[in-house]
Amino acid sequence: MIDKQQRPGGRSARTREAVLAAAAQLMHESGEEAITIPAVAERSGVHPTTIYRRWGSAAVVLLDLQTARLSRSAAMPDTGTLRADLLAYGTTAATDIAAPGGLALVRAALEPGARDTPAVRTRRAEVLAQRAAEIQEMLDRAVERGEPALDYRDVIDGLLAPIYLRQILQVDGIDDAHLVHLVDRVLATAAVRPVEP
Known part of the structure; x- marks a missing residue:
């Protein structure tokens, strides 16, 4: 038997889509600070209790939004050459x-503030591990x-960090x-890396 919460295109998927669309609109209009559970609930039509139960906090909604945005806009290329x-x-x-909103995930890591809860730290670690x-x-x-x-750290250090x-x-x-x-500098790191025994 398929769990309704896990079924693609089910009510859970529609709820997530509505919440993230509302959060995206709020961010576009007023910035990250506008993403609060009451504001997202009002904009999305999803009850605040449902949002709290699924996401736990507005900061996790923001992280979920950034993850979805990254998946859409920055998918890993496969051109045929490194x-x-x-x-x-x-x-x-x-x-x-x-x-x-492009720096939202970085800000969440550098300036955690009041929104930095165990749930947020866990979700942030999951997002970063997935990207790595x-x-x-x-x-x-x-x-x-x-x-x-x-190694993925070569790309982080040599390409993403700058x-x-x-x-x-x-x-x-x-x-x-x-x-x-x-990119040429990242590729050069492979040439000078010691060969592991």
Whole structure:
């Protein structure tokens, strides 16, 4: 017997869609601070008790929203070469982080504040672990094609960190030439890494 909560397209899926759509609208109109359980409930038509039971807090709704946005806008590319995959991913990441709400997940990690509860920390860790696994899967595909072996941390350190840091510090954006430089630097790390015994 299929659990109604797990059934794709069931009431649970419609509830999630309505809540995340309402949260996205509130963020677009007034920023992250506008995402409160009462505001999301009023906008979505979903009872506040249902939102509290499923998400626990507005901060978890925000994290769920950011996860859904990342899945849509920044899916892992599969172009056929590691260099092109990294360039495509870097381009998408640079565009995505510059969009409204693009730094929400980073802010949640750097400035936890009153919204930082055990549920939020758990959800944040899940989101980050999922993203790391997706990056590693892209890198593992490259190894299967005979390309250099990289670890997801190489991509975080060499590609994502500079993109995010420039956005946080409001330094000039990342242009195509700088992205190429970052990707080439990441690829170079594979060439100098010691071979594990």
